[in-house]
Amino acid sequence: MTSAGPTIDPQTASALIDLDALRANVTAVREVVAPAEVMMVVKADAYGHGMLACAAAARQAGASWLGVAVPAEALALRAAGDTGRVFCWLYGPDEDLTTLVDADIDVSVQSPGQVRTVMLAATRAGRTARIHLKIDTGLSRNGCLPQDWPALVDAARRAEQGGAVEVVAVWSHFACADEVGHPGNAAQLEAFDRAVAEARAGGLAIPVRHIAASAAALSIPQSRYEMVRLGIAGYGVDPADGTMAADAGVALTPVMTLRARLVNRKHVTAGTGVSYGYRWRAPQPGAELGLVPLGYADGIPRHGAGRLELAVGGRRVHQRGSVCMDQMIVDLGPGATEEIGDEVVLFGAPGPDGVVPTASDWARWCGTIGYEIVTRIGARVPRVLRG
């Protein structure tokens, strides 16, 4: 178990985290992208799977880098004893990066101002800081716009010559990589190549280039360069909620299985209102209801109410009525024999019969993406590690 703070009893409900599956996913992607290296992205508590355990498993599977968003995540990896390369890319204007540089974390930089912030941190830490220059190739999120790039390259070169920083990489991020053939992908690659060429012409060696996350790593071979940043596919969820991984010859296994035991069981007569607002009523000849002890406080999307399906006793059943904060109700169907204590699987590995819904199924029913389904599972749900 990895969760801190009060949790549901793990026998009652838990997210099973299959670390063997994670290792297998990382290995499978490594084989496809080689000789590019793999940075396993473990931000946001490893997309809700538990950061430290997943980071260790990814390392075992050959991820030579770990990627995180915020400094505290990088420092937590170091505190847990990870000594490998770690890249951190999101911090605020007033953050002091001294502890980050002191902890030997690679840092993203997108402006001359951030070069100065990192130089100051390097001076305070008494060591050279490693930086990756972020070019905005078209996502319009983080990153330096092409017209500002020469000034950033110049600032980075001067900082490198002064010994305060070592420029390791140019990096970027795709906007539409989950859509094969989207014209934005080629445009972003062109912009990326231009930025790298300008940086090199400006006196920087740029030994590493990285732009591909899971989708591009799988579907755009020329985007792999020296390294790919692997997030969702490492957790066994298809980056396009479809067959993108399979199309690349990569068989992914979902790492997270969300399961629970029925905590109540009752027959209600036809017409009985079920859950808040009576958004569902039992049809003829009544309904066999089971109560699942997970609700929107645990990350079950309330807006998915009435469309969610679960696996019980080797078959699919429907969630019915409003999802509550801590509980939700399923219609077990006519003649159901389940009792209190029987197992329900919300989503996970589909198995050979495909009965268990996947996170991608849940994403479809909720109008979102598989990323959000796994990442939103709350801290009250204990993560139980396997493998």
Ligand SMILES: Cc1ncc(COP(=O)(O)O)c(C=O)c1O
């Ligand atoms: C900058 C960056 N790189 C890589 C990733 C990993 O993406 P994916 O989960 O699609 O592999 C993310 C995820 O959001 C990201 O923000």
